[in-house]
Each structure stands twice: as C-alpha cells, then as structure tokens.
Amino acid sequence: MEIIGLKLPLIKEGDDLAEIILRLLENMGMTLEDDDIVLVTEKIVSKSQGRLVDMKTVTPTEEAEKLADATDKDPRIVELILRESREIVLTGPNFIITETRDGFVCANAGIDSSNVVEGKVKLLPLDPDRAAEEIRQKIEKTLGKHIGVVISDSFGRPFRSGSVGVAIGASGLTALWDRRGETDLYGRTLESTRVAVADCIASAANLVTGDGSEGIPVAVIKGLKFTGVGRAADLIRPKEEDRFR
Numbered sequence: 001m002e003i004i005g006l007k008l009p010l011i012k013e014g015d016d017l018a019e020i021i022l023r024l025l026e027n028m029g030m031t032l033e034d035d036d037i038v039l040v041t042e043k044i045v046s047k048s049q050g051r052l053v054d055m056k057t058v059t060p061t062e063e064a065e066k067l068a069d070a071t072d073k074d075p076r077i078v079e080l081i082l083r084e085s086r087e088i089v090l091t092g093p094n095f096i097i098t099e100t101r102d103g104f105v106c107a108n109a110g111i112d113s114s115n116v117v118e119g120k121v122k123l124l125p126l127d128p129d130r131a132a133e134e135i136r137q138k139i140e141k142t143l144g145k146h147i148g149v150v151i152s153d154s155f156g157r158p159f160r161s162g163s164v165g166v167a168i169g170a171s172g173l174t175a176l177w178d179r180r181g182e183t184d185l186y187g188r189t190l191e192s193t194r195v196a197v198a199d200c201i202a203s204a205a206n207l208v209t210g211d212g213s214e215g216i217p218v219a220v221i222k223g224l225k226f227t228g229v230g231r232a233a234d235l236i237r238p239k240e241e242d243r244f245r
Helices: 017-027 042-048 062-071 073-085 128-145 196-211
Strands: 003-007 039-040 053-055 087-093 095-100 105-107 119-120 148-157 160-171 218-221
Touching: 003 196, 017 042, 017 128, 017 218, 039 073, 039 128, 039 196, 042 062, 042 105, 042 119, 042 128, 042 148, 042 160, 062 073, 062 087, 062 095, 073 087, 073 095, 095 196, 128 148, 128 160, 148 196, 160 196, 196 218
Parallel strands: 039 148
Antiparallel strands: 003 218, 039 218, 053 119, 087 095, 095 105, 148 160
8 A cells, every 4th residue: 555645735715626636646747546545634625615714703602601611612612613513422621522513523523723824713524525525526537537535534532542534524435344244264254343444544644644734635545445335424333322422
C-alpha cells in the first residue's frame, strides 16, 4: 500500500474539490488508476460548503449558557454544539460528547477552530456520504476510472488516549467488510468479524495528512482492492447495540 499526500491551495466556499484535486494530480504528472482511493479531510469539505461560522454572529440560548457554566466552555461554542447535535451523550470538565445529526458520537459535535481564520469555527460537512459521492462521480467521469473516496476526521476513543482518523463519508468502496462465515487458520468459522475498512483507510492516511500545520488535506491510497459499494453510515453501530451508552 502506498499513501501519497497532496498539498492543496487554501480552500474557500464554493470551490470544486474534485476539479482542484484533478488539476493538482495533472500538475504533478500523476494519475489515478482503477481501485485507487482518494482520502479527503473533512475540513476542506466543510470549507468548500461554507460551513465556517463567525463567532460574533452566535447568540447563546439559556440552555447553552447553563451547559457552558457546567462544562467551563465558551457559551457560543456550546450553542453551536447544541444546534449540530441530536443528543448530548456525556458532559464533564471542558468536554461535551454528543451524537451529531449524521449519527457520529464525538466531542463537541465535531466543531473546532484549528486551521481556520481567527474568530471563526468549523462545523462538520453536511451529508458527508453524499459529498464523497459527488467527488467520486466527478473524478470518475473525467478519468474513466473506478475509484473510492473517503472523507476523514479525527476522533477520540473510549478507554484510549489520542485521536485516530475515522471515515465520516465514503463512496465507491466497501466501508464495512463483513467476514462472518469465513474461516480462520484453523478452519473455525468467523462469527462476528467485521472490518471497518473505511476507518482503517482514514487512520492510515492520517499519518500523512496530519492534524497540525502539515497542509496536506488530501491523500491518494494505492495498492488496496476495496473499491465497491458502501458508505460511512454503514459503520455507525445502532444505538440499541451500543454498550457504552
């Protein structure tokens, strides 16, 4: 497997990410082949969708003020967290874990201020599976190749320190590989094994794209054979099966 990072210009609202990626690949003398996967960080998807909020425009509600007092957070951030969430899962000193509108359980509804201009914060992309589908279709139409697209973010995990890359959007690949019914080395039938392929891809690519000043929001992954049908929503465990809530 090979992971190749791409440095893009700063993305602004309305930018066509597929077109920018294709133009950069052409300038690099590089092309995409069948089964290649394009990893796009959620931050540039959000920027292209205009999902930046000027904090001066946010007026906290009474509910947000109370939750901000309890968690020692900026009431304006808490207001945005409430707007972007279906449910508050857990709160504590300086943290609010929520279920977002798209069903992701993460800190602060995925809202952050890193790598955005002063005074603004970034919300998660709207309908990231659809966003991945649109990028994939545009690239495939231009190149005539079958590729996969993953939109990634960095999430923390229960009982583990540090964040890892996760897929919040996916198209054109098997996001969740169901291996139940196969056999192990000793011929025993696998009864519960399902592999979060899209998350594995996102986490591997995160070592290249990074979360700081790397300026590498896109990576091309070559050498895998997981193109197919799937979406990031396949990875969301149904609430009734979630033992952590």
